[in-house]
Amino acid sequence: MNTNQAATTSRRSLFARLSATVTGAALLAACGGDAEPAKAPAAPPIAAKAEPTKAPAAVPTTSAAAAPTTAPAPASSGAVAITGAFDGEAKTLTGAGATFPAALYSKYFNEYNKLTKVEVNYQSIGSGGGIKAISDQTADFGATDSPMTDAQLKEAKGGEILHIPMALGAVVATYNIPGLETTKLRFTGETLAGIFLGTITKWNDPKIAADNAGVKLPTEDIVSVHRSDGSGTSFVFTDYLSSVSAEWKAKVGASTTVNWPGGVGGKGNEGVAGEVKQTPFSIGYVELIYAVQNKLGVGLIKNKVGQFVEPNLAGVTAAATAAAGKVAPDLRVSIVDQDGATTYPISSFTWILAYKQMTDAAKATALTRLLWWGTHEAQKFNGDLGYAPLPAEIVSKGEAMIKSITGAGKPAFPGK
Amino acid sequence: MADTGTLPYKASPVSPLAPDRRYLARKFHGRFMAGLITVAALVGVSVLWLILGYVIVRGAPAINLDFFTQRPLPYGEVGGGIAPSITGTLLILAVAALIGVPVGLGCGIYLAEYGRGSVVEVIRFCSDLVAGVPSIVVGVFVWALLVRHVVGNFSGIAGAVSLAIIMIPIIVRTVEAVLLLVPYTLREAALALGVPKWRVVISVVLPSAKAGIITGLVLAIARAGGETAPLLLTTLGNQFFSWNLLEPIGAIPIQLYNYAVAPYPDWHTKAWGAALVLISVIGVLSTLARVATWGQSR
Numbered sequence: 001m002n003t004n005q006a007a008t009t010s011r012r013s014l015f016a017r018l019s020a021t022v023t024g025a026a027l028l029a030a031c032g033g034d035a036e037p038a039k040a041p042a043a044p045p046i047a048a049k050a051e052p053t054k055a056p057a058a059v060p061t062t063s064a065a066a067a068p069t070t071a072p073a074p075a076s077s078g079a080v081a082i083t084g085a086f087d088g089e090a091k092t093l094t095g096a097g098a099t100f101p102a103a104l105y106s107k108y109f110n111e112y113n114k115l116t117k118v119e120v121n122y123q124s125i126g127s128g129g130g131i132k133a134i135s136d137q138t139a140d141f142g143a144t145d146s147p148m149t150d151a152q153l154k155e156a157k158g159g160e161i162l163h164i165p166m167a168l169g170a171v172v173a174t175y176n177i178p179g180l181e182t183t184k185l186r187f188t189g190e191t192l193a194g195i196f197l198g199t200i201t202k203w204n205d206p207k208i209a210a211d212n213a214g215v216k217l218p219t220e221d222i223v224s225v226h227r228s229d230g231s232g233t234s235f236v237f238t239d240y241l242s243s244v245s246a247e248w249k250a251k252v253g254a255s256t257t258v259n260w261p262g263g264v265g266g267k268g269n270e271g272v273a274g275e276v277k278q279t280p281f282s283i284g285y286v287e288l289i290y291a292v293q294n295k296l297g298v299g300l301i302k303n304k305v306g307q308f309v310e311p312n313l314a315g316v317t318a319a320a321t322a323a324a325g326k327v328a329p330d331l332r333v334s335i336v337d338q339d340g341a342t343t344y345p346i347s348s349f350t351w352i353l354a355y356k357q358m359t360d361a362a363k364a365t366a367l368t369r370l371l372w373w374g375t376h377e378a379q380k381f382n383g384d385l386g387y388a389p390l391p392a393e394i395v396s397k398g399e400a401m402i403k404s405i406t407g408a409g410k411p412a413f414p415g416k
Numbered sequence: 417m418a419d420t421g422t423l424p425y426k427a428s429p430v431s432p433l434a435p436d437r438r439y440l441a442r443k444f445h446g447r448f449m450a451g452l453i454t455v456a457a458l459v460g461v462s463v464l465w466l467i468l469g470y471v472i473v474r475g476a477p478a479i480n481l482d483f484f485t486q487r488p489l490p491y492g493e494v495g496g497g498i499a500p501s502i503t504g505t506l507l508i509l510a511v512a513a514l515i516g517v518p519v520g521l522g523c524g525i526y527l528a529e530y531g532r533g534s535v536v537e538v539i540r541f542c543s544d545l546v547a548g549v550p551s552i553v554v555g556v557f558v559w560a561l562l563v564r565h566v567v568g569n570f571s572g573i574a575g576a577v578s579l580a581i582i583m584i585p586i587i588v589r590t591v592e593a594v595l596l597l598v599p600y601t602l603r604e605a606a607l608a609l610g611v612p613k614w615r616v617v618i619s620v621v622l623p624s625a626k627a628g629i630i631t632g633l634v635l636a637i638a639r640a641g642g643e644t645a646p647l648l649l650t651t652l653g654n655q656f657f658s659w660n661l662l663e664p665i666g667a668i669p670i671q672l673y674n675y676a677v678a679p680y681p682d683w684h685t686k687a688w689g690a691a692l693v694l695i696s697v698i699g700v701l702s703t704l705a706r707v708a709t710w711g712q713s714r
């Protein structure tokens with residue numbers, strides 16, 4: 001009897017203590033939850049000339065940071081503007097995909113949360129991952145820098161997928177040559193293809209020297225650095241090389257996962273930028289913003305009309321404008337190597353992928369409103385973060401797409 | 417036989433008690449090896465302190481109230497915190513423990529108390545195999561099963577299941593080992609009093625091994641808490657607060673990874689801060705477990 005009692009007590013105490021531990025954890029969790037912030041502190045965006053955030057009176061925030069509220073919305077959207085929360089829309093959305101626009105989207109979605117209280121969770125897992133996620137319907141929307149192929153579109157579980165352009169970006173050739181840190185080297189598509197094919201192996205190769213008269217090029221071997229992971233950036237770069245070099249097109253081609261003839265790999269834009277930074281006499285390709293932020297040398301690229309153009313947002317916008325007239329109706333379009341004197345040739349759209357027929361009406365409404373806001377009001381954030389805003393022709397094509405999205409059979413966009 | 421003029425051995429010229437050269441060599445050898453072992457012990461411990469110290473030095477500047485109460489800010493902006501990741505990690509770990517602890521505990525008890533013959537060997541072998549599976553493979557498995565099919569999207573529950581799968585073999589082996597350490601005489605004494613076997617296990621064996629079991633559970637939870645790869649594939653991460661297990665949820669390791677690969681120095685500091693918080697969360701869990709077993713036998 002005694003033994004039994006003692007044992008029972010002891011057992012109880014075990015469970016009591018175990019449950020105390022669990023309760024403790026739950027309490028900790030609950031404390032975190034109580035502290036859920038309605039505000040985001042005022043933090044200076046990257047560029048100093050950021051506009052004050054537009055925070056309409058319809059959305060009260062507890063943050064003093066959002067106080068300056070008078071900047072008007074850009075008028076390009078006409079009468080339709082997203083000004084606050086909307087009854088009946090989903091309060092959370094999940095997106096996954098490209099790393100290239102991640103900086104931009106995190107800015108968009110943070111501002112959009114202040115405006116509408118909708119929480120848009122975007123995780124940058126790569127363009128390939130974004131295409132997979134939307135195809136499998138494991139996320140509400142995907143994001144990619146390389147348009148889906150016809151085969152990929154056929155595999156999508158939920159029917160027709162729309163490509164809605166959100167921004168424009170540039171892929172730049174970035175290099176590290178001791179002694180030439182401040183010199184802007186000039187490259188043609190052929191020399192870049194030669195370098196990455198391995199047919200041009202020395203920095204003082206006559207083909208490079210021909211474009212860089214007056215520059216004392218070193219005799220060192222070139223180390224080419226490329227992306228080791230599946231990447232929209234790789235697609236844009238190889239898409240460009242394929243369009244300017246028949247040899248590249250025949251031997252390698254355009255792809256997110258490239259069968260590189262040589263060179264060393266780095267994971268992500270970060271990895272390539274880091275590799276170039278650490279390796280003397282190396283050359284790689286990254287999205288513009290990464291070269292700027294890592295203070296790397298950036299090459300001038302010869303465009304279709306023979307001008308050497310520095311990568312900047314004006315050059316990217318010029319590429320999009322040049323291509324705007326001839327884009328396919330589904331907006332899956334490559335804008336590398338476009339006409340125009342100021343056109344930067346290695347430019348690209350970045351898209352959000354969404355289903356045309358969505359089953360969840362509340363999510364469809366939330367997503368269409370987000371896309372509308374993203375392609376209109378939010379475009380003002382692009383410049384500061386290293387992305388070019390969309391040209392008006394593309395915005396209007398995007399509008400038609402957004403309006404065509406249905407939720408549970410009914411048009412999803414409420415028009416405000 | 418009577419010849420006593422020759423001894424069977426040659427007498428040593430010195431006393432057998434006197435220190436000889438070989439004795440000195442042995443003594444030196446012993447000291448030397450003891451020294452090596454001491455150095456090894458110091459290195460082993462100092463690695464822990466080096467890691468901890470470095471994480472504290474690099475992470476401390478990131479620690480402030482906002483870090484624990486705010487959600488992450490957009491790229492390149494200074495400020496914000498990792499609060500949704502902290503709550504997310506605690507929630508996912510709690511759910512993972514709810515799934516993993518009963519299964520692991522039950523399996524461990526079965527192996528130690530009930531299992532007989534080849535069944536035990538098979539279970540033990542399978543459990544070891546699962547323990548040896550790289551966590552990323554567990555992540556891919558759960559992604560293929562739960563994310564793509566059963567749940568249909570990236571979700572906290574998928575992350576909890578993958579962490580539970582990682583926890584179970586650790587719990588099984590520690591629980592089994594600890595239960596086998598309980599003297600068999602205790603069980604015999606209880607059985608002799610007419611106590612049924614299930615009662616012996618619950619009332620005698622488990623309480624005797626309590627401290628060891630809880631240590632094993634904490635080890636398993638701590639191991640799962642630091643996993644990144646399976647969470648990237650299953651819970652995806654979330655920069656907003658989320659309590660819905662059917663939706664993506666943030667987690668400290670994912671946030672740490674996101675901060676670490678970004679090109680902003682402020683975010684790198686935050687990554688160290690997140691590492692410090694992760695270590696602290698696990699430290700707090702271990703301390704709770706120690707306190708829970710304070711003063712208990714064994």
